[in-house]
Structures are given as C-alpha cells and as structure tokens.
Amino acid sequence: MPELPEVETVKETLKKLVVNKQINNVNIYYDKIIEFPTCDDFKKNLIGETIVDIKRRGKWLMFELKNYFLLSHLRMEGKYLFREIGSEVTKHEHISFILDDCELRYKDTRKFGRMYLFKKDEAFNNKPLNELGKEPFDETLDVTYLKTKYAKKRLPIKTVLLDQSIIVGIGNIYDDEVLFLSQINPLTQANMLTNEQLQKIIDNTKSVLTKAINLGGTTIRSYESSEGVHGRFQNELLIHGRSGQCIICGSEIVKIKVGGRGTYYCPSCQK
C-alpha cells in the first residue's frame, strides 16, 4: 500500500519517463476513479496538455501540466505502467493517457484510487489538497504543533498518526514502525503523550521515511517486473507484519486491531 516513500519513488520514476510529453488522448474505462470534474471534462481538458513536472503532496501524486494539476491518489494498489500505443487493455487498467510514443496506464486492482483535475491556481484551494496537514519534513512540524492538534484527541495514537489533516504521508505500515522506534504503545491516547514522546514521533517519522525513500519504498504485494517500482524497505521492517520475537527484547510480537487497522507492537518495549 503506497505511503509517502512509495509515492515519492513512483514520482521520481515517472518523472524520468513522462516529463515534456504531451497527452494526445485519454481513455477512461472505469468512471469512478475520476472524482472531479466529470469524465468528459477531465478528458477534454487533458487533451493537448504537456506534462511539465511531477510533484508530491502527502500521498498525492501531482502531475503538473501547462495549465492544470492532475492529482492522483494510489490508495491501496494503484500503480502506473507503460504500454505500447494501441496494445490490449488488460484487467484492472482503468485509465489510459496516450502520450507521443506510449500509453501511460493507471492500474488499480481494488479500484480505490482517485483522481482530480484542477486549473493550476485552484488546486491548492480545494479538496483534497486544502485539507492536508504538514509534510513530515516540514521544519515547522514540531512538538507545539502536535500538542495543539492532539489536544482534544482521545483516540489511540496509532489511529491519529493516520490522520492526514495533521501529518501527511504516514500509512498503516510506517505508523507501526514509528511507534515501535519511539517505544510508544499504539493504544496510548494522543492527548496523553508527553513532549518527549511527541518529539520521538517526529524524529522517528523523519528517519523511517527517509530510510524507506532511500530504499525505494516498501513492496509488500509483488509487482510484475515490467511494471517498475520494486522497493526494498520491506526487508527493513522491524515490527509491521512480523511474528515471533521482538528484535530488541525478545518478547513475543503481538498483533491487535486498532481503529480497524492491523497493528503490530511489542508489549514489552511499547508500554
């Protein structure tokens, strides 16, 4: 499931392949991926546009065009792949952007991904971008900010770290890793965390995400090799998805459900 490091990796990979290419046509095979505007307008506005750059905000990919921002959220299983122009559209490929020399296809098995298209000056003033919290590497992300945001949050920190309106980019995997490194029990109410604990969360979020980005992210479900992105961070996961002994203290790793999410932690290290 793509979280910040995976989206960052996809962004960098795509950038090398699509910048300066023109969108000559767009085919939509599954309408619900397009959240805004209508499919007709989405298609009409994209045709003739050139991809200038690709940026990222939280888990959102932002294709910067001459006049528009195309926002794309991969959710659980969204991915981009390249196909020859006119080649057969295979299962789970829902959108095709026909470029000069290839088709850029959006594939998404569970169809959870979403796209928006905004005029450039409108992208940041509208949902979803205007509801996002701070980037993990934003220098203004500090204990004071979290104290304020968490003041009325009695939900478990595990749940609150997933709240994209506070800090962006953390998903279920890195959430567990951050709390393990910070030695914080995932069930701790967010408003009960000490300044020291909040500082640890900030520091460990940065370090885990940085390390994951450098390794190309985490690949849990295997990708077809032709489809590019293979992360290596899955080999570095300390707690998420693991069973058996905690690598720090040797106690048994426990898996529980927190806010409906599978959560791994060490009851001994994370009191």
Add this chain to the structure above:
DNA sequence: CAGGTCTCCTGCTAGC
C-alpha cells in the same frame, strides 16, 4: 467538533 461505523473493491486464504 469528536469519534464510531459503514462503504467502496477484489484477491487471497482459513476453514470446512
């Protein structure tokens, strides 16, 4: 406003 629950989807798997 905080927070609980449901919904969207499909592939995989535990269990019979």
Add this chain to the structure above:
DNA sequence: TGCTAGCAGGAGACCT
C-alpha cells in the same frame, strides 16, 4: 480437492 465466508485497508460519507 474445491468451495465459500471473511478479511485487508485509505479515506470519505453519514450518523450520534
């Protein structure tokens, strides 16, 4: 061996 019920999960909708 073959079938099916149930699970996984990011984020928004809807309700209390």
